[in-house]
Amino acid sequence: MTEWLHVAALLLYGAAAVLMGISFARGARRLPTVAAVALVAGLLVHAGALAMFTSQWNELPLVGLAPSLSTLAFLIGLGTLIASIPGSGGTVGLLLIPVVVALGVVAAVVGVVPTGEPTQFRGIWFVLHVVFAFLGYAGLTVAAAAGLMYLLQFRELKSKHFGAIFRFFPPLETLDRIGRRGILLGFPFLTLAVLVGWAWTARFRAAELPGNPKLAWVIVSWMVFLAAILARTGGGRKSRRAAMASVIGFVVVVVVYLVLRVRTAHDGAFL
Numbered sequence: 001m002t003e004w005l006h007v008a009a010l011l012l013y014g015a016a017a018v019l020m021g022i023s024f025a026r027g028a029r030r031l032p033t034v035a036a037v038a039l040v041a042g043l044l045v046h047a048g049a050l051a052m053f054t055s056q057w058n059e060l061p062l063v064g065l066a067p068s069l070s071t072l073a074f075l076i077g078l079g080t081l082i083a084s085i086p087g088s089g090g091t092v093g094l095l096l097i098p099v100v101v102a103l104g105v106v107a108a109v110v111g112v113v114p115t116g117e118p119t120q121f122r123g124i125w126f127v128l129h130v131v132f133a134f135l136g137y138a139g140l141t142v143a144a145a146a147g148l149m150y151l152l153q154f155r156e157l158k159s160k161h162f163g164a165i166f167r168f169f170p171p172l173e174t175l176d177r178i179g180r181r182g183i184l185l186g187f188p189f190l191t192l193a194v195l196v197g198w199a200w201t202a203r204f205r206a207a208e209l210p211g212n213p214k215l216a217w218v219i220v221s222w223m224v225f226l227a228a229i230l231a232r233t234g235g236g237r238k239s240r241r242a243a244m245a246s247v248i249g250f251v252v253v254v255v256v257y258l259v260l261r262v263r264t265a266h267d268g269a270f271l
Helices: 002-026 031-057 065-083 090-110 124-159 164-168 172-204 213-230 238-263
Strands: none
Touching: 002 031, 002 090, 002 164, 031 065, 031 090, 065 090, 065 124, 065 172, 090 124, 124 164, 124 172, 124 213, 124 238, 172 213, 172 238, 213 238
């Protein structure tokens, strides 16, 4: 039943993504509102799936590739919904919803079931570490999507080619505001994740501390956030620099994750 609910949520997310794509291609301004309704329905079904997973297996969906990606997809979906509030850049979902769909597809293919790994030492500190990290990554994803849209809109304006991007994307100021909020909200959560993860590892698995891949990934991600914040300082086109930093940083985080995932695939220890 849990997996069927995940599939149902995925279909609703997919419908929202298709509606956003059609709206962008045809300039149908009402479709983003319908897409937001589909997104809300998908989030409600997804929340039910995660709750059922927890109830059925007596384990939070935070361990293992599929459960972790499903939880991350849900949080990014929430971030998309917040960013889609009328007047706050609703069309940012054009890029964010496909990310949710992609994560959901991977989770569904792998299978949203417990990994069977031992759960010792996975108490409240482990839960806080993972949840804080996921909230941070959700903020970075929103900032990266807004940053990419900012760069595309900036190029559109600079070239004076007022096509579909100019008509559909929010103004530069709105995209910059979304990106700034994503970074500034995500950074404190990821900072907490680094501190809690370090303390948890030092307390229970001190021998793993120097080369812990999960903690290394979070630290790299924290440095990406810091770079995105620093990009907003100084003179010149701060908003454009920040947008580029968010996009490049997001790519770096994904690449580092994939590299570490491949290197630790033999023991299944990495999310």
